[in-house]
Amino acid sequence: MRSASDPVERLAELFLAVAWGKAVPPTDPTRFWFAKGVMKAVRTGGSLDEALGLTGAGRRELRTRLQQVRRDELIAEAVAAVALDDALSEWARCLRLAEEVARLQRAWPRVQALADPPSDWPACRRLLFAAAKVGKDLPQTAHGLRRALARNRAYSRNAAATKMLADYL
DSSP states (O other), rough: OOOOOOOOHHHHHHHHHHHOOOOTTTOOOOHHHHHHHHHHHHHHOOOHHTTTSSSTOOOOOOOOHHHHHHHHHHHHHHHHHHSTTOOOOOHHHHHHHHHHHHHHHHHHHTTTTSSSSSTOOOOOHHHHHHHHHSSSSOOSSHHHHHHHHHHHHHHHHHHHHHHHHTOOO
8 A cells, every 4th residue: 555644545545455355564554543543542532533633623524525536526527528629728628617617506506406417418517517416615716626626636646545435425
C-alpha cells in the first residue's frame, strides 16, 4: 500500500486492501495509524472517527469529504463532455459549464425528485444532475468549477482509493 498522510486516504486504502483480500505489510504506516487509533478510542472511550483523525476541530465529516470527491469527479467528467472541440481550453470549458449549471439550477425545482435526468439533456447537464444529487452544492461560477477540477486532479494522482470509497455513497 502507498503510505498516504491524509486520514481519509489512509482509511480508503486500508478499506480497499481488506475488501480485496490484500495483505497489509507489517511495516506499513497505515497499519500502525489504524492500530494506534483503535487503541486510543478504546482507552479514552472516544469515537473511532476522532481517534483516527477523520473528524474533529477544523475537519469535515468523512461522508462530506467523500461527497465532495464524488461531486468533483462528476464535474470533471462534465467539463470534458461540454467541449464540442478538443482544442477548447479548460477555462473556456468551465465558462460553458457554468452556463449549464445555471440552466440546471433553473430546472432543479422540476427535476430534483427524479432518479435520473431527462434523457434529452446533453451529457454535460446529465453529469451535473448526478453531481447535484450527490448532496454537495454545485459551484456556480467558472472559477468554482475550475477549483473543483484542480481538487479532482489531485485525487486522480494521489488518492484513487478515496475515489473508489466515494463510489459507495
